[in-house]
Amino acid sequence: MSLKVDFFAGETLNGQRLIEFRLGQEAESEMSVAGAELMVRAEASPRARRLRYTLWAFTVRGNSSVGELAGATVAGGGRNGGRGWQRLDVTDAARRWAANGAHGPLRLLVDCSGCGGRVRLRLGGGAAARPLLRLRVRPRRARSRRALDCDAAASGSCCRQTYYVSFRALGWDSWIVAPEGYYANYCRGACDPLNSYHSQIVEAAALGRSTCCAPVRFSALSLIYFGDDANIIKRDLPEMVVEECDCP
The missing domain is CATH 2.10.90.10 (Cystine-knot cytokines)
Structure with a gap:
């Protein structure tokens, strides 16, 4: 089953915007995460048709320091030049978050290697383009x-x-x-x-x-x-x- 995870535009760290996610009210206090996927919208320049770059996501402790690597993906090189929605597997980071009770938000810093100013990541703004966290949890049948x-x-x-x-x-x-x-x-x-x-x-x-x-x-x-x-x-x-x- 999937859970609703609310997005919030966080603070900045060293000039980079943080993104954070909080669980909806229907989430249980204890849950087992089966998988998690971060979706980020990338907008590449029309002239960057064969641009190839790497997206990185890191956890953030509070609002002050970068933690573990949450996930990475290589994009670009195809017809769309790396435009559109990019997906990062952040299962391990989501499991650590859930293991600690998920009481606070899951804060992430998304970075790009090889963008060179030719790719814009949509890390806020309207609901149609803001980052998404797809969180899959194992149902606890005994409790429900x-x-x-x-x-x-x-x-x-x-x-x-x-x-x-x-x-x-x-x-x-x-x-x-x-x-x-x-x-x-x-x-x-x-x-x-x-x-x-x-x-x-x-x-x-x-x-x-x-x-x-x-x-x-x-x-x-x-x-x-x-x-x-x-x-x-x-x-x-x-x-x-x-x-x-x-x-x-």
Whole structure:
């Protein structure tokens, strides 16, 4: 599963802008990071068609000193001359951050070798071009399991069945930035009319039918994807996740 990580333009260190990320409110106090990817938008000069450069990301202790290497990537040399979104694997740095509780922000310094003033890194500004941190965590099923889930409900009774939709398996990962997939879930099982309210039994009998196991509560899905001109768009899609099932 993926987590929302909020971006903030940080202070400067030796004249270079720092970037920082904080976890959203839905994050658990303890989590296991499966992978993390930093995405930075690079804008190269049109004349730098075959420019080749290296992006480096370093952790920053507080706002004063550079720490460990977080990740690096070589860009350029192709048709676009290294323009567009560049990706750096920062899994180790994110794991260290999570191991310390992730109470404070993850501060990073992004540097460029070989840019020579011909490449501009977008380290702030509008939401469509600011840096992104894709954080994948391993779900802690034991902590999130509730009685409404089928793995904890009585056999055959109405319950919520977890069901994961992978955007990568659907071939949509080329335009969806985050998440990589989500738990859509669905309802299954039978409803016992003897356990329903009296009014529901009377209504069901009058209509010649029994109550059905159905969703009674949904939640939205936050989707981040590439729009026109490679801009990044965030949209909240309502009623995409089945949260609870019952016999209405």
